[in-house]
Amino acid sequence: MKLLKLVPDNTNIHFLKWRMPFFVVSGLLIAASWALVIVNGLNLGVDFVGGQMIRVTFVGQNDAPVSEMRREIAGLGYGDPIIQRFGQPNEASIRMKLPEGSDRQPDLANTMAERITGALKAAHPGIRIDGVDSVSGKVSGELFQTGLMSLLFAMIAISIYIWVRFEWQFGVGALFALFHDVSLTLGMFAITGLEFDLNIVAAILTIIGYSLNDTIVVYDRIRENLKKYRKMPLPELLDLSVNETLARTVMTSLTLLIALIPLLFFGPASLFGMAAAITLGIFIGTYSSIYMAAPLLIWFGVKSDSFVPAADVPDKAERIARGEA
Amino acid sequence: MLDFPRWKKIWLWSLIVVVSLASLPSLASLSGQHWPDSLPDPAVNLGLDLAGGSHILLEADASQIAAQRLETMEESVRTVLRQAEPAIRIGDVSTQNNRLSFMVESAADVDRAREAVLPLVNGTGLTREWSLSVVDETRFVLTPTQQGLADALDQAMDSAKDVIDRRINAIGTLEPTIIRQGDTRIVVQAPGQQDPEALKALIGQTAKLEFKLVDLNALPSDIQAGIAPPGSQIYPYADGSANAGQAVAVRRLGGIKGDNLVGAQQGFDPRDNSPVVNIQFDQQGAAKFARLTTQNVNKPFAIILDDKVLSAPNINEPIRGGTAQISGGFTVESANQLAIALRSGALPVDLKVIEERTVGPDLGADSIRRGLVALGVGTVLILLLMIVTYGRFGLYANAALILNVLMILGIMAVMNATLTLPGLAGFVLTIGAAVDANVLINERIREERRRGRKVLAAVETGYKEASRAIYDANITNVIAATLLFLFGQGPVKGFAVVLVIGVATSMFTAVTITRMWFAGWLRRTRPADLHI
Numbered sequence: 121m122k123l124l125k126l127v128p129d130n131t132n133i134h135f136l137k138w139r140m141p142f143f144v145v146s147g148l149l150i151a152a153s154w155a156l157v158i159v160n161g162l163n164l165g166v167d168f169v170g171g172q173m174i175r176v177t178f179v180g181q182n183d184a185p186v187s188e189m190r191r192e193i194a195g196l197g198y199g200d201p202i203i204q205r206f207g208q209p210n211e212a213s214i215r216m217k218l219p220e221g222s223d224r225q226p227d228l229a230n231t232m233a234e235r236i237t238g239a240l241k242a243a244h245p246g247i248r249i250d251g252v253d254s255v256s257g258k259v260s261g262e263l264f265q266t267g268l269m270s271l272l273f274a275m276i277a278i279s280i281y282i283w284v285r286f287e288w289q290f291g292v293g294a295l296f297a298l299f300h301d302v303s304l305t306l307g308m309f310a311i312t313g314l315e316f317d318l319n320i321v322a323a324i325l326t327i328i329g330y331s332l333n334d335t336i337v338v339y340d341r342i343r344e345n346l347k348k349y350r351k352m353p354l355p356e357l358l359d360l361s362v363n364e365t366l367a368r369t370v371m372t373s374l375t376l377l378i379a380l381i382p383l384l385f386f387g388p389a390s391l392f393g394m395a396a397a398i399t400l401g402i403f404i405g406t407y408s409s410i411y412m413a414a415p416l417l418i419w420f421g422v423k424s425d426s427f428v429p430a431a432d433v434p435d436k437a438e439r440i441a442r443g444e445a
Numbered sequence: 446m447l448d449f450p451r452w453k454k455i456w457l458w459s460l461i462v463v464v465s466l467a468s469l470p471s472l473a474s475l476s477g478q479h480w481p482d483s484l485p486d487p488a489v490n491l492g493l494d495l496a497g498g499s500h501i502l503l504e505a506d507a508s509q510i511a512a513q514r515l516e517t518m519e520e521s522v523r524t525v526l527r528q529a530e531p532a533i534r535i536g537d538v539s540t541q542n543n544r545l546s547f548m549v550e551s552a553a554d555v556d557r558a559r560e561a562v563l564p565l566v567n568g569t570g571l572t573r574e575w576s577l578s579v580v581d582e583t584r585f586v587l588t589p590t591q592q593g594l595a596d597a598l599d600q601a602m603d604s605a606k607d608v609i610d611r612r613i614n615a616i617g618t619l620e621p622t623i624i625r626q627g628d629t630r631i632v633v634q635a636p637g638q639q640d641p642e643a644l645k646a647l648i649g650q651t652a653k654l655e656f657k658l659v660d661l662n663a664l665p666s667d668i669q670a671g672i673a674p675p676g677s678q679i680y681p682y683a684d685g686s687a688n689a690g691q692a693v694a695v696r697r698l699g700g701i702k703g704d705n706l707v708g709a710q711q712g713f714d715p716r717d718n719s720p721v722v723n724i725q726f727d728q729q730g731a732a733k734f735a736r737l738t739t740q741n742v743n744k745p746f747a748i749i750l751d752d753k754v755l756s757a758p759n760i761n762e763p764i765r766g767g768t769a770q771i772s773g774g775f776t777v778e779s780a781n782q783l784a785i786a787l788r789s790g791a792l793p794v795d796l797k798v799i800e801e802r803t804v805g806p807d808l809g810a811d812s813i814r815r816g817l818v819a820l821g822v823g824t825v826l827i828l829l830l831m832i833v834t835y836g837r838f839g840l841y842a843n844a845a846l847i848l849n850v851l852m853i854l855g856i857m858a859v860m861n862a863t864l865t866l867p868g869l870a871g872f873v874l875t876i877g878a879a880v881d882a883n884v885l886i887n888e889r890i891r892e893e894r895r896r897g898r899k900v901l902a903a904v905e906t907g908y909k910e911a912s913r914a915i916y917d918a919n920i921t922n923v924i925a926a927t928l929l930f931l932f933g934q935g936p937v938k939g940f941a942v943v944l945v946i947g948v949a950t951s952m953f954t955a956v957t958i959t960r961m962w963f964a965g966w967l968r969r970t971r972p973a974d975l976h977i
Contacts, residue, residue: 270932382822
């Protein structure tokens with residue numbers, strides 16, 4: 121049986137020849153993403169702005185009667201609901217802003233949920249209330265804060281780890297690459313208007329994790345080659361490292377994608393946004409490892425002798441890998 | 446590197462078998478199979494988003510506790526000074542600005558008053574709960590200490606948790622989780638609760654029952670305008686009661702509280718068959734109730750529930766038996782709920798629902814089904830791709846991958862961890878990452894072979910060189926997942942749990958276990974070339 125090779129042996133693609141144009145493109149994409157986030161805003165879910173999300177299924181019907189529901193709910197005097205299809209055509213999500221004064225009286229929000237579900241049940245006997253998420257402004261503010269903090273801390277902690285394991289240039293390079301990935305993911309949410317909820321924070325942290333996976337594999341090879349080819353000019357050495365790891369990069373990205381695509385198409389509706397974010401993240405994470413994380417090392421001026429003193433001492437990772445530690 | 450002594454092989458295999466066995470009960474419960482009762486069943490818990498259920502976050506108002514303490518202190522101070530021999534007269538009592546202040550009418554009594562009040566101030570514990578100062582010679586000022594307030598809040602929250610526990614158990618909810626969160630919050634999680642509204646109504650009801658005398662001197666126009674006579678307070682009638690929409694003025698002090706109850710049942714009023722709640726006081730409560738009703742025959746008293754007046758009947762005759770009937774526009778259901786709430790005791794503080802998440806059981810089952818389908822399809826595709834790409838070594842990686850999934854489930858089950866919907870997504874990602882380790886190793890072996898290394902050396906270098914990157918990458922993933930666990934809420938925490946366990950098990954299965962199989966195969970066949 122002939123085995124599949126996605127990438128031919130000994131490729132020699134000059135990735136870094138294009139580093140300037142791609143760097144400009146990356147910069148523009150980051151700027152565009154933030155501009156979109158600021159102008160369009162994110163479609164923040166109830167987790168982060170407070171309010172209510174009620175999920176309903178019309179059992180035995182083909183479609184959810186969206187306009188009827190909108191009229192019935194608007195008639196209760198709480199303002200206009202945002203009603204979206206959610207998963208199947210007969211499923212819908214209803215989102216409501218928090219009622220006036222609920223920051224002081226959290227109970228008002230609950231009364232609203234009770235009245236809405238009550239009115240819907242009365243008007244549609246076949247309706248099934250699948251879920252009610254009711255988040256007060258206080259809690260959503262905290263969730264927003266902790267979500268933001270977890271993203272920031274994760275990026276900083278990871279960069280410090282890379283700095284310790286490699287050199288400061290690598291740590292800063294990884295941080296820039298992560299900033300690029302997070303920015304573009306936010307940009308996607310701003311442009312598509314997909315709901316941004318707690319799961320998406322988890323998705324972004326996952327993207328950070330796996331983008332870094334890629335960056336580390338490339339960096340690890342760069343470190344190895346720096347020890348091996350001490351006279352080679354840096355751009356050439358980076359190209360060599362990226363080419364040597366290319367087969368792995370393609371194969372891994374592909375396996376992750378084929379694990380995610382079924383989740384996107386067959387998975388539960390509430391995981392769609394998460395799966396979409398991670399799928400996109402695999403592309404931008406792979407790209408950023410090659411065109412952000414690696415070329416930045418040239419600009420930061422990595423020296424070819426950075427890793428020489430430690431060359432002969434097996435480090436902890438190797439000892440653990442051998443089962444000695 | 447490729448040497449596996451026998452003891453190590455035995456150890457690794459037994460670990461594989463034990464941990465995989467631990468995953469079986471969870472697999473059975475996820476796929477809806479029956480697991481024999483005679484076997485141990487450490488199954489993974491399903492989160493509310495998969496099993497269906499309600500998550501309710503309640504918050505107490507700390508300032509209410511402070512106000513209650515002031516009121517209690519005021520009553521105690523008045524009592525001790527009245528009981529002093531001879532009684533010490535005080536005036537100008539105020540509870541403004543979170544402190545109690547009063548003036549002793551005669552300067553000669555100041556020292557006696559201080560002696561009488563001091564035991565109240567010092568409290569029973571080790572810490573001082575109040576600080577007492579005397580200003581302008583006769584004005585006493587009692588200020589609660591920070592520690593005293595914090596202790597009072599802590600006690601109130603602990604007993605609120607117990608009360609909720611009793612109430613939920615009274616309606617027979619299965620395995621509720623009730624935990625305190627922070628200083629002022631309580632989380633209630635009830636799996637499979639069909640009617641979250643009933644649950645919320647039950648735990649949200651403070652059930653503070655009071656009997657206070659109606660202030661007959663209050664002018665109806667003043668009540669209307671919300672102006673209470675000195676020493677009185679205005680309470681509105683409860684919605685649904687006979688006088689709903691009106692209000693009544695009652696004497697602030699001198700009433701009794703309904704916390705000395707031994708029983709409460711829903712019943713019917715013999716006169717008109719409307720639902721009522723019958724209560725029985727304990728001995729102490731009965732004595733107090735008898736005294737109140739004896740001293741105030743032919744005067745009306747208000748029955749107040751959670752600061753709303755249910756009814757204000759006339760005391761026709763002293764009630765000495767220690768039982769009473771509360772009416773006030775109940776339905777059978779609301780009377781029943783009140784009875785449960787009264788039996789379980791009143792909440793020491795009002796709790797408000799600040800977050801609620803409910804998932805219907807049908808949606809949960811649907812999510813499990815769809816998640817498993819996606820997981821299954823993704824896994825099968827990966828397995829195929831690995832075999833097509835790496836042949837025999839793809840098979841090793843695949844076997845390791847399946848073991849990895851079983852091990853994650855097994856460890857979660859033993860740790861009693863909770864599997865949530867984002868946790869299912871975590872599985873998908875862990876599978877992808879576990880495969881990455883094998884991809885890194887196999888690609889490196891290919892590379893080393895191309896460079897002309899001999900088979901054994903290529904395999905050895907492949908594992909050695911790839912392990913470094915795998916190790917670094919996994920550590921950073923653990924960092925991200927740990928932060929997710931620390932800052933994440935509910936279901937997102939479940940995602941982090943799967944990632945952390947998955948990183949650990951995938952290092953084991955994808956690196957150590959495949960190396961053992963690889964080494965065994967090399968030793969048996971001694972191949973001159975590798976088909977990789």
